[in-house]
Amino acid sequence: MKARNRVVAMLLAGGQGSRLKALTKNVAKPAVSFGGKYKIIDFALSNAANSDIRDVGILTQYKPFKLNSHLGNGSSWDLSRNSGGLRILSPFATESGGNWYEGTANSIYENMNYLDELDAEYVVILSGDHIYKMDYNKILKYHKDKNSELTIAVMEVDWSEASRFGIMNTDEDGRIVEFEEKPKNPKSNLASMGIYIFNWHTLKNYLIEDNEDKNSKHDFGMNIIPKIINDGLNVFAWKFDGYWKDVGTVRSYWQANLDLLNPDNRLDLYDTNWRIYTKNRNLPPHYVDEVAEVKKSLINENCLIYGNVNNSVLFSSITVEKNAEVHDSVILSDTVIKKGAKLYNCVVAESMTIEENQVIGEKNSDKIFLVSEDGIEEC
Numbered sequence: 001m002k003a004r005n006r007v008v009a010m011l012l013a014g015g016q017g018s019r020l021k022a023l024t025k026n027v028a029k030p031a032v033s034f035g036g037k038y039k040i041i042d043f044a045l046s047n048a049a050n051s052d053i054r055d056v057g058i059l060t061q062y063k064p065f066k067l068n069s070h071l072g073n074g075s076s077w078d079l080s081r082n083s084g085g086l087r088i089l090s091p092f093a094t095e096s097g098g099n100w101y102e103g104t105a106n107s108i109y110e111n112m113n114y115l116d117e118l119d120a121e122y123v124v125i126l127s128g129d130h131i132y133k134m135d136y137n138k139i140l141k142y143h144k145d146k147n148s149e150l151t152i153a154v155m156e157v158d159w160s161e162a163s164r165f166g167i168m169n170t171d172e173d174g175r176i177v178e179f180e181e182k183p184k185n186p187k188s189n190l191a192s193m194g195i196y197i198f199n200w201h202t203l204k205n206y207l208i209e210d211n212e213d214k215n216s217k218h219d220f221g222m223n224i225i226p227k228i229i230n231d232g233l234n235v236f237a238w239k240f241d242g243y244w245k246d247v248g249t250v251r252s253y254w255q256a257n258l259d260l261l262n263p264d265n266r267l268d269l270y271d272t273n274w275r276i277y278t279k280n281r282n283l284p285p286h287y288v289d290e291v292a293e294v295k296k297s298l299i300n301e302n303c304l305i306y307g308n309v310n311n312s313v314l315f316s317s318i319t320v321e322k323n324a325e326v327h328d329s330v331i332l333s334d335t336v337i338k339k340g341a342k343l344y345n346c347v348v349a350e351s352m353t354i355e356e357n358q359v360i361g362e363k364n365s366d367k368i369f370l371v372s373e374d375g376i377e378e379c
Contacts, residue, residue, distance in 0.1 A: 006055070007140065008120040008200075009048045010111070012104055013041055013128035014061025019249045021379070022349055022372035028060065030128035032253075033332055033350070035260055035269065036298040036313050039070055040081045040247065041128040046276045048126070049077040051136040055084040055118050058128070059107045061091060061100055076279045078199065088116060103218030109207040120200045125220065131256050132244040133267060133274055139197055139232035139238045149202045149233040150225065152176065153195035155240045159186070164246075166192035166221040168237060176235045181221035193244060196220065202233070243267040250370050250379035254347050257313045257330045261296050283316055291322060307337070315350075323357035324354075327363070346371055347379075 017029025024032060030041035034144045041058075048056050056079055060067060074086025090113050091100050101107035108115075108125070115123060122143070124136055134153070143151040147268070157165060167186045169178040169359040206224055210216050216223045229235050247253040259265050269276060283301035288294055299305060302317040307324035314320075314331045320341040331344040337343065337354045343359030349372035355361070360376060361369050368379045 006118060006120050007053050007054040007122045007124060007136075008054045008057065008115055008118050009124040009136075010057045010108055010115075010125045011044055011048070011065060011128050012107065012194075013058050014064075014101060014107065015129055016062040017129060017248065018251060019251060020247075021252070021370055021377065022374050023253070023370075025349070025372075025374075026063060027066045028062045028064060031070055032247075033315055034131065034253075034317055035257060035276075036248070036300040038276060039067075040131065041067070041070075041264055042276055042278045043081075043131050043133070044126045044128050045077050045138060046274075047132075047134050048124075049079060049277060050274050051134075052097050053124065053136060054079070054081065055120075056086050057089045057114055058109060059089050059101065060084065061107075064088075064090065069225045070279050072279065077277045084118065087114065103216075103223075104220045105207060105210055105224045106218035108203070109211050109218070112204060112207065115204075121205055123198045124202050125194075125196040125198065128245055129248075130194065130244060131238075131267065131277075132193075133242060133271075134195070134240065135274075136197075139195070142236070142238045143197045146174070146236045147234055148197075148236045149199050150228055150235045151197045151238050152225070152235070153193040153240050154190050154237045155193060155244060156189050159189050162186035162189045162191060164248075166194075166225070168192065170237050174236045174238070176237050179221075179225050179229050181219070183224075186266055192221065193240060197223075202228070216324060250347055254330055254345070254368050254379075258311065258328065260298060260313065261311055271327070275297060281316065290354070292320070309338070328360075329361075343371075345369060349373065 013030040015029045032040050034040050074078040079086035084117045166181045167188050169188050174223050208374040245256040247256050257311045286303040287298050289306045293308045295310045297309045298313045300316045306322045307320040309326045312326045312329045315333040317334045319336045323340050324337045325342045327344045329343045331348045332350040334351045340357035341354045342359045346369045368373040370377045370379050
């Protein structure tokens, strides 16, 4: 007998994230490393697992190899199951041809059979490229209590950032009365977080209608959501007041990593009641030599530290040689920082070698530098 009130999460993970430059040269944005040991997608996936959502479809597209390898069968998130569990949903060909997904809404349209087979009643649309912790049960309860057809998770953002998001106005009851995707002149700073809960029967009808519109961009923010609101259906905003970061640029990525070093940071990775799960590489422990000096930093597995590390995040398998210095930087895995080198405000891509006595960045500066095989770039 099929479960009633079944909740299915559809996690959009096909984005390139071109503003992250060299960090997404060979991987999709959700597969970019974060926080010393995680991938960005781990946060949305762990939220789903901790919220007891047991059916998760991962919609992949851009350079999915490393992402697919990381996800595996879903066992790291307790989503390896005979019925339901984690399913990777890539673009596919049909009798009429095949292509990449044409937009966020189209990616769901192309997988309607998956949702029908699971007998979904509620569909949670998630973005795989945001850093946050959220109990999806809270927004689902709000959705049901409001008798809503669509509920959007929202938060207030700085006015200077508002044009980057879907922006809305609500009435005193939280009903959304106006929605505009990435407006040039925003009327509000209440922004969509890219987290939606739909009643599946409603969403399905709108997806079918949208697919028949040849002028549509097949996008939730530009097409589906405005149409549902204009048709007068119950659409509500659910306000979120926790930590949330869209790591869409090198600077925001750098800042989100360094946020983890703040003892007052609301994204608590050490909360055992809401763990962030990831695939374990089974590496040996890190080593800090007696001549090393480490302050306020995250040092991950298999790191060998002989130099100075201050206010930085080091991923796995990094060597910092004697008299080398790392300040306010994010160093991705398999990197060697040779003796006498100095790094300030840097993001260093995977598998790099910083040469002996090389200096990158400026002390007491707000300039951020990306170091990759493509060279050194100020961001």
